[in-house]
Amino acid sequence: MDNDIATTGDIKLDHAIKQWMRFDKNPKTLAAVRGMVKEREVEKLKRCFGARMEFGTAGLRAAMGPGISQMNDLTIIQTTQGFCTYLEKSFPDLKERGVVIGHHTHTICALHCIPSQTLCWDHGDSLSQPKTGQWLQGLLGEWSSDHPPHDKGIASAIEENLEPWPQSWEEHLAQESPLVKDPYQDINREYFKAIQEVCFNRSINKSSEVKFIHTSVHGVGHAFVQSAFRAFDLRPPFAVPEQKDPDPEFPTVKYPNPEEGEGVLTLSFKLANKEGATVVLANDPDADRLAVAEKQESGQWRVSQEMSLAHCWAGGCFVAGSRVSDSTKVKEVYMLASTVSSKILRAIALKEGFHFEETLTGFKWMGNRAKQLLDQGKMVLFAFEEAIGYMCCPAVLDKDGVSAAAIAAELTSYLATKDLSLSQQLKAIYDEYGYHITKNSYFICHDQDIIRQLFERLRNYDGENTYPKTCGGFTVSGVRDLTTGYDSDQQDKKAVLPTSKSSQMITFTFSNGGVATMRTSGTEPKIKYYTELCAAPGNSDLKQLKMELDDLVDAIVENFFEPKKNNLEPKPE
Structure with missing residues (x-):
């Protein structure tokens, strides 16, 4: 078979294919590569093996499939091996601290005698990305490990550890290892306890009759948003039944991302019209982003990032009113945004006197900057990025669509007592600070x-x-x-x-x-x-x-x- 591989005319590409077929033990991806080689599908091979996945604003991300450019068992093993090696060099006390894993790559950590905390194991539940991040903060004391220069260091370590270590494919070893722990119940409890600190008016929440629709878009957000509403003493939102359970095929949407707008929310609007709800809250599949849509007087739905910004900013104002006391001067308050996000916070900061800072794109930058400020005794009230990502609670230094959903509902409930809609609140913000x-x-x-x-x-x-x-x-x-x-x-x-x-x-x-x-x-x-x-x-x-x-x-x-x-x-x- 090796002789058959060298058909692309690209020495580097042929080497990558040969190496893959030597390392891969997943019968499906191995068969897929062998099929492409047999059929001489050079263009497909180039897409799969032309370049290894690189760290972007959200770490490593790619479609699932064979080859070094996609997510699969082998690339996850290689990434974890490199990551473990890099962490051992960077943190001398790593084996005392341990690591957090969002899914099943514990075997490799156990082989290196590194304690690991799994966030989705026996119980079959999955955590949202922000909750995984919260637990990581507690263990490593440093959020956003793909922040430079770590990203280049991790990438180099991955390249140096491409060959799977002995027993890396033996997943059962992790289940048998005393080093693997499941902190699911602990983190669940601590997370909802933490976000309760940004709940500003329980009495209004308890009496609110505002109806909300929530969709998790076939992701993990359903149970967590229901729990967040309970933590805020809000009436639970109606869940879009066809989309509330995780499904990697995303059967009801073309693009499983509420950033794409109304097309993702068709079923949400249908349910809202049936139940008489005027606000839709939509998480992306890993529940770290939030989109908000509101029904207008015309009967049309308005969904926009400005809408989300309006409710999160206004929510931040209310929280600030309860948390910023005489002992905390306005000049000690900071809000952050990525450089490609709206400049509305800058305009507000200039008028109100708090600090506004821009960072590079991605919450790894805002998360690290927020931690630096918190360590200096500053108050980081809010951070956002244009791609409907919001950090509303300093306990989680990452975008978090779960706490954002609860804050959005709380704000909507408060505005309802003033006979105001989110759209009207947005206009008031623009009138005061500029469109x-x-x-x-x-x-x-x-x-x-x-x-x-x-x-x-x-x-x-x-x-x-x-x-x-x-x-x-x-x-x-x-x-x-x-x-x-x-x-x-x-x-x-x-x-x-x-x-x-x-x-x-x-x-x-x-x-x-x-x-x-x-x-x-x-x-x-x-x-x-x-x-x-x-x-x-x-x-x-x-x-x-x-x-x-x-x-x-x-x-x-x-x-x-x-x-x-x-x-x-x-x-x-």
């Missing part, structure tokens, strides 16, 4: 050379080391390039935020108040763009602002992306 409207999307591109050329063109637009001065009819007033470290707004022209030459990210500021960031995805073949138009308080011509933002986006797509020339695929509808 901040966003429009984000992406293009698909599988060719890394095209992506690199696209960004290099922007860096040499009118000659070497020059950036665009205009985009269509819009004037560029500032450029920040976090790939090269250039920032035109800084006196020394050096960016303040960390830079990375391995990823592409350029932000353009426009004279009309618009901001646009173009970046590559660390986990998917996408070029993403995030745009926002910020208006001064008192400018209430929302229709005109939206038209202006649409024109700006059109100009950016036409002049900076050049989708036809670069053969870019638009975001699927």
Whole structure:
């Protein structure tokens, strides 16, 4: 069979295939690779073996399937082996601390005599990502291990430990090992105890008659959101029955992500109309994100990231009112957001006097910064990212769709006592602090050379080391390039935020108040763009602002992306 493999004409690719067939013991993935080799399916082999998964903003993420570019038994074993090796080097007391595992890779830890805490074992339940993160904080004392320079160190350790260790495939060893513990009940209890601290008005919650719909989109969120509502003394939400139980096939949705908008929420709207509910809360499958939709007077549903931001921000205000006392000055309060997120918090901070900080994209950056501030005795009240991710409770330094759902319901219940809707609350925020409207999307591109050329063109637009001065009819007033470290707004022209030459990210500021960031995805073949138009308080011509933002986006797509020339695929509808 080895002789048959060397057919691609690519020595590196052929080596990767041979190595895989020597290491893999899963009959399904091994058979799939052998089938591709037999049929000489070179393009498929290139997709499976062309490049190993890399750390992105969310760690390692890929589709399930054979090969080093996808999630499967062998890549998980290799990753865990490298991770264990790296942790042993980084934490001398690792064997006293132990590690947290979201699923069954305990065997490898046990082989290294590392105690492991499993969060989904005998009982068949799975924890949400935020609760896994909370437990990890307690054991290692450091959140976000894929934060630089750890990400590169872990990646190197994985490459150095590709051959499965003896007995790595013997999963039964973990079940028999005294080193493997199951803290499920403990973490469940401690988590809901922790989020109760951000519950601000139980009396209103108990008496509220507001009806909510919740969907976990075939993920793990159902039981946890029900428990979170009980922890807040809220009436339990109606669950979308077809979507409340975990199902990896996601049979009722095309894309199992509430970021995609109304298409994911069709069944939720149907149930809401039946039960007379006006608010839908939707978690993504691992329950770390939350989307909110509200029924308008017209009968149409409004689902937007601004809606989620409005309720989470307002919730934060109420929490602040109960937690920020005379002994805690406003200047000790911090709120965080990723650099591609809405600038609404910055506008609020300027007026109210608290601190607002931006970080790079991903909650690993916000989580680490939040921990630094908490260690300094500061109050970190809230953090968010544009992709409907919110950190509403300092006990979990990560985005958490479960606590966010309870806070959203609590805020909605409070507003109901004032005869206000979420949409009306959002308008009040915009009226006071200025409209901040966003429009984000992406293009698909599988060719890394095209992506690199696209960004290099922007860096040499009118000659070497020059950036665009205009985009269509819009004037560029500032450029920040976090790939090269250039920032035109800084006196020394050096960016303040960390830079990375391995990823592409350029932000353009426009004279009309618009901001646009173009970046590559660390986990998917996408070029993403995030745009926002910020208006001064008192400018209430929302229709005109939206038209202006649409024109700006059109100009950016036409002049900076050049989708036809670069053969870019638009975001699927």
